[in-house]
Amino acid sequence: MATSTSSAASPSQASQGVRPVVVIGGNRIPFARSNGAYADASNQDMLTAALDGLVARFGLQGQRIGAVAAGAVLKHSRDFNLVRESVLGTALDPTTPAYDVQMACATGMEAIGSLANKIKLGQLDSAIGGGVDTTSDAPIAVSEGLRRVLLELARARTPKQRLAALSKFRPKDLAPHAPGTGEPRTGLSMGEHQALTTAAWGVSREAQDELALKSHHNLAAAYERNFFDDLITEYRGVGRDNNLRPSTTLEKLGSLKPAFGRDLGDKATMTAGNSTPLTDGASSVLLGSEEFARANDLPMLANFVDFEAASVDFVRGKEGLLMAPAYAVPRLLARQGLTLQDFDFYEIHEAFAGTVLSTLAAWEDEDFCRNKLGLDAPLGSIDRSKLNVAGSSLAAGHPFAATGGRIVATLAKLLHEKGSGRGLISVCAAGGQGVVAVLEAR
Amino acid sequence: MSGTAERRCIDLPEVPALGGIYAAAVKKTAASRIGGVLPGGGRRRGADDDGRWQLPAVEHRVRRLRVDTGRLTRYQRLMGDTVREDLPSVFVHGLAFPVAMSVMVDDGFPLPLLGMVHLSNRVEHLRRIRPGEELSVRAWAEDLRPHFAGAQVDVVAEVGAGGEAVWRGVSTYLAKGVDLPGRTRPERPEKPVFTAPTRTGQWRLAADTGRAYAGVLGDWNPIHLTSLSARALGMKRHIAHGMYLAGRALAGAAPREGGYEWGIEFASPVFLPGTVDFSVADAEGGADPYGTVAFTGWRRGASREHFSGYVAPR
Amino acid sequence: MTNQYQKLVNTGLTKKIAKQLGLPRPAVLRRHAAGAPLVPGPVVVLGDGASAQPTADLLLGWGLDVLRHLPPGRMVGAVVVAYDDVARPGDLADVALNLGPAVKSLVPGGRVVSISRPAGDGKDPELAAARQGVDGLMRSLGRELRGGATANGLLLAEGVDMGAPSAQAALRFLLSGRSAYVDGQFLEVSDGRGKLPEDWEKPLAGKVAVVTGAARGIGASIAATLARDGATVVAVDVPAAGSALARVANDVRGTALQLDVTRADAGHLIIEHATQRHGRLDIVVHNAGITRDKLLANMDEGRWKSVIAVNTESQLRMNQAFLAAGLPGLRVVSLASTSGIAGNRGQTNYAASKGGVMGMVRASSAAFADIDGGINAVAPGFIETEMTARVPVATRAVARMVMPSLMQGGLPVDVAEAISFLASDAAAGVNGETLRVCGQSLIGR
Known part of the structure; x- marks a missing residue:
């Protein structure tokens, strides 16, 4: 555990007398492209499967876990208690408490990070964090007009009131509303937002395609060396993330037409190949105190050291929608007394290749680091060979809330394999948010 | 702003219904088309003996006005704003607008109502206004002056509460092709080339956007309602209300606390349905999160500006 | 099923x-059920071999109703025939002729178990003839029994008597419902090693058992049976069977280990998982197996090699790792097949792999004995599983009904029961053996 420096915002965990929290392991179902293999699976089905696989891997049957926290970005109203309902369907002790968390694409990170804090404080001995999302089984709402008519109808007490309510119905209200990935306050999709950021940082098409290619190759190589054998459990006949294209090439990626930022003309560089597709999936991570891990003969892959959230004002155009991690990382580094180069692995969620490359460019940029981050000098560059070494979202896919769990488990295992060192996680999220975290090998 | 003393007060018993005003205006327009007196439509009115155009020295007033909270809620939902106990500036404009319209359809008002082009607004939102407050509205017209394309006039509306002004708005309208006797039109200024700023948002406006706005704030001007009704008035298609666009812009840009000023200038109409690219950013040099912001709307993917404006805290 | x-x-x-x-x-076969009597009626002990009295005492000790003569007019649950002292073929007659009426009185699901000694090599021909005669007698009797009754034999190697724990445990297994689909078979106890369980319902209490191919079918049943018998189970299968494997692991309250057993480091990973997570490794059941049936004339390299790789080579490699790790008392049970004994059309590759398993088991027994463990095989006949459900209906019907004495296919649990017995400490005296669980199928010896 690194000690904090004078610039840190708060004392390090050691000086607060909190105990370490360890990542014991993880489990997820393979991620599947939207409207494919998991088209019939609900969030609850998939989260239950991910949890059951975790229970099976670590022999947690009938155990009461301290808490299970997870969430989904796209959620049916019937899933008001999604995680608890999922837990009740697993082999865990039914007296295991569970609750829903939602922080857009950072849902999994926030769930895991806050559970880790509870373990550090001694409130919990064990916990499972994670997330799930489906864009195949997404909730479809009735239109606002029809919804209001129906609500008013329900409130009506007299035939006259009912008639009055019904008279407000318009046939066009029958058109259902499916959720989109658009930002409510801007009306722009995430891709359109990122396209602006990508262009602003001058990230080239080639650089994005290369990053995407590497993601596919790294993920494929990780599968080849059986890296995921104890991180993934097959689901509905899908054994591997089915967005993975091990044989893709720069030529193939280069042949794709821009999908976002088309109004930027020549500057439009973001394609379906260097952006994550809509994906379905679920993930889970088992956390515990050292005592819990020892008492149950469970492995300790890594310490979950610390995490930090940041947000940016993208509504008023002050920053790119997905740039919040660029702000969260220096704050976390300061608190932990670390530099950007003090890591053996970097897990930067590939919402879009442009997101990763814009973030890295920002950290290298003197002006950004001085004026936006308030630093004396740029954070500098990272050793790119340490970036997303087991693949990331461009290849694996990105079922929004499930990504945090995928990354934490992957990084914890990478660190444990190496046997030493640290890893940095960076996950951007809708609403101009981001959560970053530091893990340390054991 | 000129003092009340010079103007005669006309007290309206209640806020007039705009539907009736438009119906009357359409009738007058039709009549004047037949008469063909003025190219802009409308009958020559308010001309004094020597033929000069003058604004009538009247102000129209509504002394007691209560806010319908249901309407407020509908407005806030329409704009994608938070439903809260605070009157948005454009909503206040909507409350005052019928009184302003009453000024413009007054027999003494020299310009034709229909066919007038809404050029800009400047609003001082002097303090937060709560829906429970009893409001008063007065409106008058001033500063009739030439425009390179005709004649323009300011219609001023002032909203008071508890004896103080809380909101003051100036709407500037253009009557195309109208020449003010004895006044020469200025040169058409050089139009700067529009370069779209960095987009921060996008509005997809449905064909019924105008009807939805009219349904809440009552501005049933036919040019906003349907393609057919707009064509009847010589437009290519129906267009979004300028104040709807202002309302959308302010929903994201207005400060949450205290008073503020804002303004908007309309450069070209937004045809419905349509998509508007939008930008909101700190005005030059501003870094304060509640500092002056500038906003712009333009046609998606094109260099055709629809509107631009600013919001500045007081 | x-x-x-x-x-x-x-x-x-x-x-x-x-x-x-x-x-x-x-x-309907008499299978093990918790709380059910060991034998559904009195046990008649026939013959005057040296084992007769100790056996009768043993049975009495188990709380059974033991008779030395067939009681007229009474039904019996089992008959134990003490043939361990036969010296000449003529010695068989007395007991055989008494056995006839006893068999008539056998209740459905009854058992006939002989106790004899292996004919062996280099013996006095007369002695060998007598001993081998027991073999023929019992196998034929198996074919005559009805009502789900079975006939099996216990072979006691020289120097082993009924005092040997494994002799007692094997007798108990053959009398019990656990051996429901074992018929016409001889089980040899080769030495006096072994430790009887404190609780016969939990013979594997405290043991950690690894079952490969545990996601489905026989493997899932083995996992469930070992867990029922008290073991902590590590369920192993390929990652592609993950969700089914997780379900099995959760059902038996064990752990799931996703692993392709053909990996070079499979044995190491199994040891690591079992010892790190459960503190020990006592039992390994090599159940993972595949079929890639084709007539030899049409056989391709892929089909041949993959079957040998999964069914035989992986077991050899893992066993080397287990032996190298010197896991004390490790008991290994491999899945062979009657196809490997009697051959089966379209299964040259599979039969080669399973024949290979039996050879491996025999040859490995000494090495496992050195670590105080043991290795045996179970050769299932026709078992009703997802895998056999793919066999054409007509073939299946014939395989299931006509060929075995029991006129039906076995269930996965029948195989699992035999494995659980062989995996137990009480079976330590059984080593290098292949036990058929085939309902006395016509095929094979």
Whole structure:
């Protein structure tokens, strides 16, 4: 555990007398492209499967876990208690408490990070964090007009009131509303937002395609060396993330037409190949105190050291929608007394290749680091060979809330394999948010 | 702003219904088309003996006005704003607008109502206004002056509460092709080339956007309602209300606390349905999160500006 | 998993009709059920071999009703035949002729178990003839029994008597419902090693068992049976079977280990998982196996090699790792197949792999004995599983009904019961053996 420096915002965990929290392991179902293999699976089905696989891997049957926290970005109203309902369907002790968390694409990170804090404080001995999302089984709402008519109808007490309510119905209200990935306050999709950021940082098409290619190759190589054998459990006949294209090439990626930022003309560089597709999936991570891990003969892959959230004002155009991690990382580094180069692995969620490359460019940029981050000098560059070494979202896919769990488990295992060192996680999220975290090998 | 003393007060018993005003205006327009007196439509009115155009020295007033909270809620939902106990500036404009319209359809008002082009607004939102407050509205017209394309006039509306002004708005309208006797039109200024700023948002406006706005704030001007009704008035298609666009812009840009000023200038109409690219950013040099912001709307993917404006805290 | 036909011919009106038509009526087998008596009736101990009295005492000790003569007019649950002292073929007659009436009195699900000694090599021909005669006698008797009754033999190697724990445990296994689909077989106890369980319902208490190929079918049943018998189970299968594997692991409250057993480091990973997570490794069941059937004339390299790689080579490699790790007392049970014994059309590759397993087991027994463990195989006959469900219906019906003495296919649990027995400490005296669980199928020796 690194000690904090004078610039840190708060004392390090050691000086607060909190105990370490360890990542014991993880489990997820393979991620599947939207409207494919998991088209019939609900969030609850998939989260239950991910949890059951975790229970099976670590022999947690009938155990009461301290808490299970997870969430989904796209959620049916019937899933008001999604995680608890999922837990009740697993082999865990039914007296295991569970609750829903939602922080857009950072849902999994926030769930895991806050559970880790509870373990550090001694409130919990064990916990499972994670997330799930489906864009195949997404909730479809009735239109606002029809919804209001129906609500008013329900409130009506007299035939006259009912008639009055019904008279407000318009046939066009029958058109259902499916959720989109658009930002409510801007009306722009995430891709359109990122396209602006990508262009602003001058990230080239080639650089994005290369990053995407590497993601596919790294993920494929990780599968080849059986890296995921104890991180993934097959689901509905899908054994591997089915967005993975091990044989893709720069030529193939280069042949794709821009999908976002088309109004930027020549500057439009973001394609379906260097952006994550809509994906379905679920993930889970088992956390515990050292005592819990020892008492149950469970492995300790890594310490979950610390995490930090940041947000940016993208509504008023002050920053790119997905740039919040660029702000969260220096704050976390300061608190932990670390530099950007003090890591053996970097897990930067590939919402879009442009997101990763814009973030890295920002950290290298003197002006950004001085004026936006308030630093004396740029954070500098990272050793790119340490970036997303087991693949990331461009290849694996990105079922929004499930990504945090995928990354934490992957990084914890990478660190444990190496046997030493640290890893940095960076996950951007809708609403101009981001959560970053530091893990340390054991 | 000129003092009340010079103007005669006309007290309206209640806020007039705009539907009736438009119906009357359409009738007058039709009549004047037949008469063909003025190219802009409308009958020559308010001309004094020597033929000069003058604004009538009247102000129209509504002394007691209560806010319908249901309407407020509908407005806030329409704009994608938070439903809260605070009157948005454009909503206040909507409350005052019928009184302003009453000024413009007054027999003494020299310009034709229909066919007038809404050029800009400047609003001082002097303090937060709560829906429970009893409001008063007065409106008058001033500063009739030439425009390179005709004649323009300011219609001023002032909203008071508890004896103080809380909101003051100036709407500037253009009557195309109208020449003010004895006044020469200025040169058409050089139009700067529009370069779209960095987009921060996008509005997809449905064909019924105008009807939805009219349904809440009552501005049933036919040019906003349907393609057919707009064509009847010589437009290519129906267009979004300028104040709807202002309302959308302010929903994201207005400060949450205290008073503020804002303004908007309309450069070209937004045809419905349509998509508007939008930008909101700190005005030059501003870094304060509640500092002056500038906003712009333009046609998606094109260099055709629809509107631009600013919001500045007081 | 009782098949529809079996249900029809054994219940109500359809039973009558089936009887009148003379249709084969496969019996509902007597299988192990918690709390059920070990034997459903008195046990008659026939013969005057040295083992007779100790056996009778043993049975009495188990709380059974033991008789030395067939009681007239009474049904019996089992007959134990003490043939361990036969010296000449003529010695068989007395007991054999007494056995006949006893068999007539056998209740459905009854058992006949002989106790004898292996004929062996280099013995006095007369002695060998007598001993081998028991073999023929019992195998034929198996074919004559009805009502789900079975006939099996216990072979005691020289120097082993009924005092040997494994002799007692094997006798108990053969008498019990656990051996329901074991018929016409001889089980040899080669030495006096072994430790009887404190609780016969939990013979594997405290043990950690690894079952490969545990996601489905026989493997899942083995996992469930070992867990029922008290073991902590590590369920192993390929990652592609992950969700089914997780379900099995959760059902048995064990852990799931996703692993392709053909990996070079499979044995190491199994040891690591079992010892790190459960503190020890006592039992390994090599159940993972595949079939890639094709007539040899049409066989391709892929089919051949993959079957050998999964079914034989992986076991050899893992066993080397286990032996190298010197896991004390490790008991290994491999899945062979009757195809590997008697051959099966279209299964040259599979039979080669399973024959290989039996050879491996025999040859490895000494090495496992050195670590105070043991290795045995179970050769299932026709077992009703997802895998056999793919066999064409007609073939299946014949395989299931006509060929075995028990006139039906076995269930996965029948195989699992035999494995659980062989995996137990009480079976330590059984080493290098292959036990068939085939309902006395016609094929094979």
